[in-house]
Amino acid sequence: MNRFSKLGQYGIFLAFALICLVLAFSTPKFFTLSNLLIIGNQVSINALLAFGVTFVIITGGIDLSLGSMVAVAGVVAATFAHPDTYPLIVPLLVGLGAGSAIGAFNGLVTTKSKVPPFIVTLGTMTIGRGLALIFSKGRPISNLSDEFNFIGGGNIAGIPFPIIILILAFAVCSVVLNKTVLGRYIYAVGGNEPAALASGIRVSRVKMWVYTICGLLSGLGGILLTSRITTGQPNAGAGFELDAIAAAIIGGTSTSGGTGTMTGTLIGALLIGVISNSLDLLNVTSYYQQVVMGVIIIGAVVLDGIGKKD
Amino acid sequence: MSDYILRIKEVSKSFSGIKALDNIHFDLKKGEVHALMGENGAGKSTFMKILIGLVAPDSGEILLEGESLIGSNVNETLKKGISMIHQEILIIPELTVAQNIFLGRERAVSGKRGMLSGWLNDKEINQRGAVLLDKMGVNIAPNAKMKHLSVAQMQMVEIAKAISNNAKVIIMDEPTSAISDKEVATLFKIIHDLKAQGVSIIYISHKMDEIFRISDTITVLRDGKYVGTKSATELDQNALIAMMVGREIDRMFPETTQPVGQEVLSVQNLGRAGKFSNISFNVKAGEIVGLAGLMGAGRTEIARAIFGLDQWDEGEIMIKKIPLRARTPREAIDRGIGYVSEDRKGLGFIPQMSVKDNITLSSINYHRKGGFIDTHSEQSVTDKMIADLKIKTAGAGQQVTYLSGGNQQKVVIGRVLLASPELIILDEPTRGVDVGAKFEIYKLIRGLADQGMAIIMISSELPEILGLSDRILVLSKGKQTAMLSKAEATQELIMRYAVEG
Numbered sequence: 011m012n013r014f015s016k017l018g019q020y021g022i023f024l025a026f027a028l029i030c031l032v033l034a035f036s037t038p039k040f041f042t043l044s045n046l047l048i049i050g051n052q053v054s055i056n057a058l059l060a061f062g063v064t065f066v067i068i069t070g071g072i073d074l075s076l077g078s079m080v081a082v083a084g085v086v087a088a089t090f091a092h093p094d095t096y097p098l099i100v101p102l103l104v105g106l107g108a109g110s111a112i113g114a115f116n117g118l119v120t121t122k123s124k125v126p127p128f129i130v131t132l133g134t135m136t137i138g139r140g141l142a143l144i145f146s147k148g149r150p151i152s153n154l155s156d157e158f159n160f161i162g163g164g165n166i167a168g169i170p171f172p173i174i175i176l177i178l179a180f181a182v183c184s185v186v187l188n189k190t191v192l193g194r195y196i197y198a199v200g201g202n203e204p205a206a207l208a209s210g211i212r213v214s215r216v217k218m219w220v221y222t223i224c225g226l227l228s229g230l231g232g233i234l235l236t237s238r239i240t241t242g243q244p245n246a247g248a249g250f251e252l253d254a255i256a257a258a259i260i261g262g263t264s265t266s267g268g269t270g271t272m273t274g275t276l277i278g279a280l281l282i283g284v285i286s287n288s289l290d291l292l293n294v295t296s297y298y299q300q301v302v303m304g305v306i307i308i309g310a311v312v313l314d315g316i317g318k319k320d
Numbered sequence: 321m322s323d324y325i326l327r328i329k330e331v332s333k334s335f336s337g338i339k340a341l342d343n344i345h346f347d348l349k350k351g352e353v354h355a356l357m358g359e360n361g362a363g364k365s366t367f368m369k370i371l372i373g374l375v376a377p378d379s380g381e382i383l384l385e386g387e388s389l390i391g392s393n394v395n396e397t398l399k400k401g402i403s404m405i406h407q408e409i410l411i412i413p414e415l416t417v418a419q420n421i422f423l424g425r426e427r428a429v430s431g432k433r434g435m436l437s438g439w440l441n442d443k444e445i446n447q448r449g450a451v452l453l454d455k456m457g458v459n460i461a462p463n464a465k466m467k468h469l470s471v472a473q474m475q476m477v478e479i480a481k482a483i484s485n486n487a488k489v490i491i492m493d494e495p496t497s498a499i500s501d502k503e504v505a506t507l508f509k510i511i512h513d514l515k516a517q518g519v520s521i522i523y524i525s526h527k528m529d530e531i532f533r534i535s536d537t538i539t540v541l542r543d544g545k546y547v548g549t550k551s552a553t554e555l556d557q558n559a560l561i562a563m564m565v566g567r568e569i570d571r572m573f574p575e576t577t578q579p580v581g582q583e584v585l586s587v588q589n590l591g592r593a594g595k596f597s598n599i600s601f602n603v604k605a606g607e608i609v610g611l612a613g614l615m616g617a618g619r620t621e622i623a624r625a626i627f628g629l630d631q632w633d634e635g636e637i638m639i640k641k642i643p644l645r646a647r648t649p650r651e652a653i654d655r656g657i658g659y660v661s662e663d664r665k666g667l668g669f670i671p672q673m674s675v676k677d678n679i680t681l682s683s684i685n686y687h688r689k690g691g692f693i694d695t696h697s698e699q700s701v702t703d704k705m706i707a708d709l710k711i712k713t714a715g716a717g718q719q720v721t722y723l724s725g726g727n728q729q730k731v732v733i734g735r736v737l738l739a740s741p742e743l744i745i746l747d748e749p750t751r752g753v754d755v756g757a758k759f760e761i762y763k764l765i766r767g768l769a770d771q772g773m774a775i776i777m778i779s780s781e782l783p784e785i786l787g788l789s790d791r792i793l794v795l796s797k798g799k800q801t802a803m804l805s806k807a808e809a810t811q812e813l814i815m816r817y818a819v820e821g
Binding site for chain 2: 185189190191194197198201202204205206207208209210211212268269
């Protein structure tokens with residue numbers, strides 16, 4: 011797409027490979043299959059949200075309501091996931107639907123009101139959290155069916171199911187971004203919105219799509235999380251939006267819009283996962299982990315900026 | 321010769337093996353306006369970057385009043401008296417006029433020493449700014465916020481800043497590209513005053529008539545080489561173009577023999593509150609209708625209304641006898657209208673995207689195969705358009721940002737053409753485009769009309785309007801004052817109608 015963003019992505023890929031190499035030598039447990047599967051499993055939810063927010067950031071927008079959409083989708087899905095009530099498809103559809111609906115709301119308000127998406131989604135973040143608490147009456151929703159709990163906790167041929175979902179979602183998102191007209195329009199809107207409009211692109215419609223897709227993927231993330239912890243938690247997902255945005259940015263998506271790739275975002279999410287995993291293995295307490303993660307986010311963008319200089 | 325303030329000898333510069341500048345000479349007298357001419361890519365901007373210390377030359381000598389400038393950085397050349405007014409004005413919109421003028425020199429202006437020098441003294445800054453602007457004879461309040469100023473006023477502030485820096489040499493890069501004729505007159509008056517005070521001006525512009533109005537001496541570069549320096553009185557427009565392109569362009573404007581066809585666009589009593597009113601005209605297939613008028617006459621606003629970028633309040637627009645009310649550009653494009661904006665960077669293309677992605681952006685919907693983009697058909701129409709329009713690019717995958725102005729314009733025209741329009745509105749199609757590419761764009765426009773397209777061309781360059789249009793609609797302050805045929809139109813007549821009312 012853009013030779014500089016390719017370069018930036020290349021840089022992040024190298025950094026990722028280098029960190030993995032160092033970890034492989036310093037902690038023997040790191041490069042075992044079981045540990046890698048643990049990382050993949052841990053990364054999956056954040057990666058799904060990061061894919062969603064990558065679409066939004068490429069159009070020049072932002073979505074801060076990811077974590078709240080995770081919670082709403084989680085409690086809504088859990089309500090319909092008790093054993094011997096509804097078939098599995100019902101909690102899945104209502105969960106995805108809840109996420110998509112909030113996403114579509116974000117898109118609608120952003121395009122109709124001209125209020126910056128930062129503000130709109132900041133509002134939705136609070137609204138969503140409130141809705142999750144109202145819907146669950148503030149209590150965790152447990153006693154979920156085994157089929158539902160398989161989504162976040164099951165294995166197929168030894169591979170955790172969330173990893174399979176992650177791979178499928180990555181493939182679909184990459185194809186949408188690179189091979190479809192919508193993907194082309196997403197880059198165009200973020201690259202130069204007035205020119206995209208004058209080129210005949212229905213900019214509002216493109217924005218509606220990206221926020222809705224972002225909501226859909228957040229809903230999927232909410233279902234995964236609820237299934238994994240076998241409980242619909244109204245307080246779940248708080249702060250998830252920041253990790254997802256961090257993954258996209260570490261992966262080379264520019265916050266000013268117009269550039270970014272799904273591969274970059276995937277690597278960004280993996281990098282975050284690998285680092286927190288290895289800090290666990292190295293027995294670094296979680297307090298320090300947060301500091302390290304912040305330094306890495308800034309460092310990645312600084313390095314990316316250096317790579318982008320002509 | 322002591323009357324030369326600036327002497328530049330044998331300056332050369334290569335970028336990764338390619339000679340950008342080869343042995344350039346340039347002598348600037350005290351108090352003269354010296355035009356630097358050349359097509360885009362001739363090396364003018366590299367040359368100016370070297371002069372202001374942004375780029376170091378590989379060899380050569382630059383002497384300002386006998387003192388070498390080689391090795392000086394931008395701040396040092398500025399202190400020594402070389403100021404540049406950039407084409408894209410560099411200001412801080414939220415600061416006031418005076419704060420912008422003295423930006424970076426607040427300590428010097430505050431007149432305090434030591435600790436106290438860190439305190440801002442807006443009163444002093446405003447007073448000094450007022451004196452400066454008064455001297456220039458421009459009416460701008462020093463405490464006005466920069467963002468409320470017009471482009472021309474911002475330019476005046478930049479010049480004030482240069483004067484306050486005690487500039488001996490002021491470089492003006494395309495200073496009139498975004499200002500009205502009246503503002504040009506003010507600018508030229510200031511340039512005359514500066515000359516009288518012994519300040520020398522290096523003047524870069526593509527506008528021939530301006531060059532002959534304002535400059536004393538003209539130096540021409542071509543392909544990074546020095547072509548020659550002549551007194552402005554020795555040259556005429558054709559001789560100057562010949563120096564720039566290395567050949568005579570005998571006929572700038574292609575003629576046509578094609579008859580016009582059916583009416584494509586009809587506009588009746590179109591009006592938009594505060595912008596334009598009672599506009600009625602039509603355009604037929606194969607016809608070029610020029611829209612002439614001063615800045616602010618409402619030409620671009622009419623184009624935007626037809627294209628669905630703005631709404632309108634009264635009247636009617638018909639495309640092939642069927643009413644059109646486009647609420648978005650998409651609807652206008654679907655009805656066969658194409659628009660090439662005057663604001664190429666703002667409305668023309670997506671800078672981060674490739675030539676291919678830009679060229680197919682308006683028509684990519686027609687290159688789909690089962691929900692996905694059909695990359696083969698996309699590539700083949702792109703390659704054909706690049707060849708047809710003679711777009712100079714390293715390839716279809718090249719980012720548009722890296723193309724010259726003329727080639728960027730061709731990419732925009734290519735995008736519009738791929739959506740198969742029947743009516744094309746071209747708004748200042750040759751702005752910021754060099755002479756050679758201008759000629760190609762003229763040929764292209766005439767060629768499109770000959771293929772049966774209806775064309776509206778908006779231009780502030782009268783020779784262009786006169787040379788290409790079959791009919792000319794003249795506007796003044798949002799009202800239509802004349803519709804002239806090619807035979808009766810002259811520069812004087814157009815100007816008379818353009819200032820009427």
